[in-house]
Amino acid sequence: MKKAELVFIPTTGISHLLSAVEVAKLLLDRDERLSITFLIMKPRSDPKTDRFINSVSIACNRIRFIDLPKDETDPNDPITIFFSFIEAQKPHVKDEVSKLVRQSQSSPDSPTLSGFVLDMFCTPMIDVANEFGVPSYIFLTTSAACLGLQLYVQALHDEQKVDPTEFKGSDAELVMPCLANPLPAKVLPFFMLDKEWLPSFLGLARGFRESKGIIINTFEELESHAIHSFSKAKGNSPPVYPVGPILNLNRDDGGGEESDKYKDIKQWLDDQPLSSVVYLCFGSMGGFRVDQVKEIACGLEQSGHRFLWSLRQPPPEGKMELHPSDYNDPRDVLPEGFLDRTAITGKIIGWAPQTDILAHPSVGGFVSHCGWNSILESIWFGVPIAAWPLYAEQQLNAFQIIVELGLGVEIKMDYRRDFNWDGSENVVSAGEIERGIRCLMELCDEKREKLKELGGKSRKALENGGSSFTWLGRFIQDTVDHVP
Incomplete structure (x- = not known):
């Protein structure tokens, strides 16, 4: 049996790395011929990422991690982090892959390089894979519908010469193959409406088309319409492999202070009645200014529902932070x-x-x-969502959960914030928040039952014979079985 090696290149940030490692584990569990090397790009030191990498290295000897040299970059400029920084890493990637190839050639027991698995932002690395004569696959941490939207807008721009930034502020609705319902332009991802970001994201979509295939963190039962639309698509659309939900369900808090915090949270939840608590959390970059914090607090209090609120500090004005800090004293910002x-x-x-x-x-x-990870987790555990998207493609995700699936409620589906936040924001009122929380917690039994049923399907998709299990097998067949 020929041994094969895949090179994974995740982008910076722990959330993308977590998902990529979970995919790698699934592949290794399915095929003993495989080994995987991660090339890690870090613009600056990140203890949380280092801790995670160390824990995986100890647990699995068929995954290894190689840190690429750090290049000077502006950590507060998101376009630099996502694009210029990645472009600058190409020579480092080439050097490390050359070492892997030499090692393979010098030892008959070493695995043969069989392909690159690239984060969605790392399409520039396709050039490096081509130099080594191996295929590139994309690992997409967003939805199948988001992929369809990106390919649709790129084709609209390149073939029909439509400038998508002209949809900004428009009441237009777009009809596209990947969605069953027309998409309001007001919920298009910001990178399609921003002249500074648009060229880079059009480049990503073109890179997707150049890849050998796209692994998507979704499952067929969740996004059947979008997934089937790819097989019907004309033109150079690569095959897709929906292998999700890819979730990091084994909490790794590193012990110490965070472990104590978890025990305190669990104790409080243990004391609450069944299904009585509304949980508020806005992700790794989801902090709000004081005015908005006060409105959330008032909305919660007026709703009368029990709550657990993850309250984080926003980044300093005009800066981007992937890991926000906690408030020293929440009383400083609460009513x-x-x-x-x-x-x-x-x-x-x-x-x-x-x-x-x-x-x-x-x-x-x-x-x-x-x-998208939060949506997959909410489905897995059968907990309905009240949607309050902030940035990236989250408005589209909110549209999917509310309109396409009919499983969530809206707080403000078209709310948006740029990565380089200048501190200005449209404050959502306490009344809107109260209404959304009441609708969420009083959601009808029929919708809750439908969500739990979908959660069961998400588990079955990963089991032997399930849809995602089958798609993962096809991916392995298309990669490892073609190793020369």
């Missing part, structure tokens, strides 16, 4: 007396062990920024 008045019914936390919280039987609703 006067709020903590005292809600001492029995609510709990304010900073860092949140999200999958543990969503798995807890006392949690009955989730106010979320609609990151």
Whole structure:
């Protein structure tokens, strides 16, 4: 049996790395011929990422990690982080892959390089894979519908000469193959509406078309319409492999202070009635300014529902932070007396062990920024979402959960914020928040049952014979079986 090696290149940031490692584990569990090398790009030191890499290295000897040299870059400029930085890493990737190839050639027992698996932002690395004569595959951490939207807008731009930035502020609706319903232009991802970001994202979509295939963190039962639309598509659309949901369900908090925080959160949840708590969390970049924090607090209090709120500091004005910090004292930003008045019914936390919280039987609703991982987790655990998207493609995700699936409620589906946030924002009122929370927690039994049924399907998809299990097998067949 020929041994094969895949080179994974994730982008910076722990969330993309977590998902990529979970995919790697699935591949290794399925095929003993495989080994995987991760090339790690880090513009700056990141202890959380280092801890995670160390834990995986100890647990699995068929995954190895190689740190690429650090290049000077502006950590506060997201376009630099996502694009210029990645482009600058190409020579380092070439050097490391050359070493792997030499090692393979010098030892008959060493695996043969069989392909690159690239993060969605790392399409420039296709050039490097081509130099080594191996195929490139994309690992997409967003939805199948998002892939369809990107390919649709890129074709619209390149073939029909339509400038998508002209949709900004428009009431237009777009009809596209990947969605069953017309998409309002107001929920298009910001990178399609911004003249500075658009060229880079058109480049990504062109790179997707050049790849040998696209692994997507979704499952057929969730996005059957979008997935089937690719097989009907004309032109150079590569095959897709829906192998999800890829979730990191084994919490790795590194012990210490975060472990103590988890015990405190679990104890509080244990004391709450079944399905009575609304959980609020806005992701790794989801902090709000004081005005908005006060409106959320008032909306929660007026709703009368029990709550667990992950309250994080926003980044300094005009800067981008992938890991926001907790407030030293939440009283500084909350309404006067709020903590005292809600001492029995609510709990304010900073860092949140999200999958543990969503798995807890006392949690009955989730106010979320609609990151794709969060949506998959909410489905897995059968917890309905109140959508409050912030950035990237989260408005599209909110549209999917509310309109396409009919499984969530809206707080403000077209709310948006840029990565380089200047501190200005449209404040969502306490009344809107209260209404959304009431709709969420009073969601009809029929919708809750439908969501739980979908959660069951997400588990079955990964089991032997399930849709994602089958698609993963096809991916292995298309890669390893073609090793020369």
